[in-house]
Amino acid sequence: PPPAMKTVRVAYLPTSDYAPLHIANEEGFFAEQGISVEFVKVQSSAAALPLVLNGDIGVYAGPMKIGLVNAITKGEHVRIVADKGRVARGPCTAYALMVRKDLSDSGAVRNVSDLKGRKVAERDSDYDLYHALALGNLSADDVDTIDMAFPMVIPAFANGAIDAGLVTEPYLTEAVNNGTAVVLAPAEDFIPDYPFILFYGPAILDKDPELGRRFMVAYLKGVRQYNEGKTERNLRIISNYTGLDRDLLNRTCWFPIREDGYVPRGPVRDYMDWMYDHKKITLNLDDDQLFDMSFAEYANGVLNNTERTPGKQ
Amino acid sequence: MVQGTDRARYTVLPLLSLTGILVLWEICGRMGFLNPLFFPVPSRIIASGISMLLDGEMQENLSVTLFRVFAGFLLGTIPGILLGLFMGASERTRLLLDPVVAALYPIPKLAIFPLLMIIFGIGETSRIAAVAIGCFFLVLINSMAGVRNISRVYFEVAENYGASQWQLLTRIILPASLPLIFTGIRLALGTSLIVVVGVEFVSANYGIGAMIWNSWETFEIEKLYVGIFLCALLGLLFTVVLKKAEERITPWFGHQVFPDQE
Amino acid sequence: MVQGTDRARYTVLPLLSLTGILVLWEICGRMGFLNPLFFPVPSRIIASGISMLLDGEMQENLSVTLFRVFAGFLLGTIPGILLGLFMGASERTRLLLDPVVAALYPIPKLAIFPLLMIIFGIGETSRIAAVAIGCFFLVLINSMAGVRNISRVYFEVAENYGASQWQLLTRIILPASLPLIFTGIRLALGTSLIVVVGVEFVSANYGIGAMIWNSWETFEIEKLYVGIFLCALLGLLFTVVLKKAEERITPWFGHQVFPDQE
């Protein structure tokens, strides 16, 4: 008998890497599991974190952030439960250090070291910037960094207000499209395998782990359909919830996501160590405090029994 | 001054400036002085607005935002007026609360919006609370100034004729500070729009603010301007309605002061 | 009323409410009524503030924000007062510009901040412009109300004694509307803090807004409260300074109106 419907609140940003959640919703995968999902739009993962800790939001996703580690350090029950995309070498680039087109055309900026003394936009991405600049043997002190929300990067390029910046999709494709900037260094070159992650908060971990298991089943089913690529159906779903133009979506680069939910420990560990070394956090967490893969394992079991294909990646 | 001329000027002058600006903008845009990527001409914005109107997108966002604005406005303005009147009238209360008001007013609503969400939960309540807080202080400070601007003799008359505190409030303090309360309301209505948009920016699926933010995110710059125009239009509408109300309710306020105007 | 008591109440009452709130907060926190994750007790916030003071982080952010606030405030307030006075005095100008003001005021500064960046370039100019715009309208609307609140007989006297337009402005309109201009300034200073923090949220490395944003990002909730407290403190400071200035400059304003207060 189907279990009674339960509501899970999920925080999201309107970018394509949140697609598996929306696909799972649109295709009724959550409903199959007796879950109704309420999507809560947030402007950044930072804005979502308090609500996760508060128990208002059960699930959220995004890059590893200092705030999360700090919360866990304070004893909060939040765990990494699955993969949600990675910076990976592939046919396209979804995240990169970009430079203004005229600087690139004129040859003023050919490689990262030419950025010395220039204005570089970033948004709470000191780890990424650190490694990007390291490609040109620069440090953050060698450039003029400007903290800037992503959508504002494009007008800033157009206006000549910034010279370079860390840009993610779909802004990357749009900037290339309207001829304001070009890729200087793809993220694969400086933070390979850098993970974006799905988290559960106390609302699931403490209150209803069973709900978490069912949620994971639906999520991973969504991931599988996402990995079918830019099908008409997927394009339509993503276009619907991001509001992005279908053709633009077709041109943007989609992060690869693992179908078994497995999160590679190495890059996470690298990031932790970097944060610890740079005194951004006071405690280096061990794996038990960070990961809880039991949900993914359960889901893999369910999915591999009912469907043939194991995770491809 | 002939009456006809008078009426003409009261309707013509206000329209003149607004249409003037739009026409100038259109011309500059067409002559290539403005980067069309960021400054599309009004005609294109209007076209985009009409299509949003036809497919119902505009009405949906507008109604959501208007609900938040009015709910927040009412919830903030009414206590704001009452407390403002009270603080204006009672020095003791003023001394006690003025520092609190002064300290709370400049706290950015956007910065504490996440805290509001924790207190009021996700959803409408926290958004409406942010709007209400924004309105509250503006109306409070203006009402307070309104009371302190009342000629002392009115209070003496009221006291001498045995007005109770309640009668003092409703028959003297409230009507006498109405002109400035209106100024506060005018500011508050404008601000409630600003706050609601800011809040919809960071957390909402619908509403003009969400629409504007989505336009930034999805590079639909005309939609962004439609959103901004809607804000402007609403502001204008509010002002016109308030002005009519003001003329009706406080006819003794706002003399014409330059000789050319009698 | 004995003088000593009077002086005491002018300093004691304002302090009472503020410390009262802090003490209550501390007690509620210690007794576990508040979630320490989101509502840390004042003593911990103060401790965090002191450590930020010692390592210079606070001064740095504060000075950056203060610079933006004052620059924007001055750039917005002075034209706002002048135009407000002028619109208050001249009906023709008011009819012409009132709709424009009404339309522009409720446009959210945050929504057009990217446009400001395009117009003014990135960096300080666009941030200061956003603050200036925020102040401008508040002061304008209040100054306008100030002029319209002036008793007509003053204008008649001035005209009869041959005041030039300039003398009318400086000797009548300006001083007579000072009380309400002060109200506008008070609102504007508060708002300039709000706007600057909002702008620093979306684009800045330093400043109180950036600090608050970073605290959210890194979930250092005490730092966030330090930021909010700094806003509150600045607001308080501004108000106290303004009030002193007001008492000195407009001693005829603000009678005590309740009988218990003479």
Place this chain on the structure above:
Amino acid sequence: MKLECRNICKLYGEGTTASRALDTISFETGEGEFLSVIGPSGCGKSTLLKIIAGLLPPTEGTVTYTGDNPGTPLNSMVFQEHGVFPWMNVIDNVAFGLEMRHVPRKERYAQSMEFLKKVGLASYATRNPHELSVGMRQRIAIARAFVNNPAILLMDEPFGSLDAQTRLILQDELLNIWSEHRKTVIFVTHDIDEAILLGDRVMVMSGSPGKIQEIIDIDFQRPRDLRIESTREFIDIRIRIWNILRAEVGRSIGGDNHGAGN
């Protein structure tokens, strides 16, 4: 109703900048007495009336009311600055005291209309005060005090801005009402003839600080009318008062060549 003032002193301001407005004023009124008060401008007449009305606390001294009070208000004051409310129409202004005592609308309008007729403003009942002349507004204030039917009437130069004939009519009317009800009246005026014509006694004050110079009994039989002004006694009293006042003026202006012949 009787009234007793004992050693009333009033200081304005504090500390070294305090100035003494009234100095040990002691007097009492008989039951139903009509007391005229006359004295140079600034001698503290208004201050004294406000202290009697309980609107200002005396710095020293006491005010005592004795006698039984048949449900009507203790005192009603006509203020020198009339204090007609611009936000109420004429009849609501007049009915203000009755409204404060919850007299039903119909009844208070009927009573007010009666007094509006007496001051010649019946046809202006629903007009707004800002459409009336200054003198008409003062008449509203007078009607408002009369209709309130107080035990003691306090009148601060009530006829000061009335035209000659309305003044005479109202003097007459005042005497009529007074002889009907024998209320205690304290009547401040700057018109010596008026003071004598109306008063049972005339209290002559001097200024800086305000003191009682003399209280003169006026023994004309009632009812009185203007004819008594040509009697020997009247002229004697007039000269007597005038001499007190003139000495006073001589002191305050410095005794230069400003004697006005008599």
Place this chain on the structure above:
Amino acid sequence: MKLECRNICKLYGEGTTASRALDTISFETGEGEFLSVIGPSGCGKSTLLKIIAGLLPPTEGTVTYTGDNPGTPLNSMVFQEHGVFPWMNVIDNVAFGLEMRHVPRKERYAQSMEFLKKVGLASYATRNPHELSVGMRQRIAIARAFVNNPAILLMDEPFGSLDAQTRLILQDELLNIWSEHRKTVIFVTHDIDEAILLGDRVMVMSGSPGKIQEIIDIDFQRPRDLRIESTREFIDIRIRIWNILRAEVGRSIGGDNHGAGN
């Protein structure tokens, strides 16, 4: 300086709700004439003065000034509502007209001080008006008009709120100045004795709408003083004026039992 008013009409309001305040007023003053104006409250005296001063445009008719003007202002008015500025101290208020004409500070203070002495306010020169009594404020307004040394003085019940002796002194002072400089004076008063004592002619007005009833020549020799009040002629004129006014009042109040004996 001579003044001619021709067929002056004044309507307040518009269309059907317009009310006629003045009806075809025509008169002229001789060179250096002292014209007293008397009439019931609300008959349009203030309106007429404001039209003469150029502060209100007449609905119909013309005001013409002829004669040469030796550099001093054309006219200065003492307003019925005094219009003393609360934001200037006493001497700055008095010096206002001079300041408007750019008289150097030292000189204008010297001249103002002279007139402050004349109205007995020398020791209040640096005080703020809100610390003075109503009568003292009216004296400031009078001093302000005098020190301005205009070609024509327009005085709207200037002595209305003065005490008896200051009033007599200032009447005397006014006559002195007038006989020295032979300015044209239009002097509105509600005191019949004052009108006769001061005027070369007395213009008696009636109300609703304001009309000239009669202009009476006063032939007493100058210099005059209070002694003329006891002459036969004086009393005759007084009765004559009184009869005009009384008829008027009879009409306006409806002719009931309000005759005041004489």
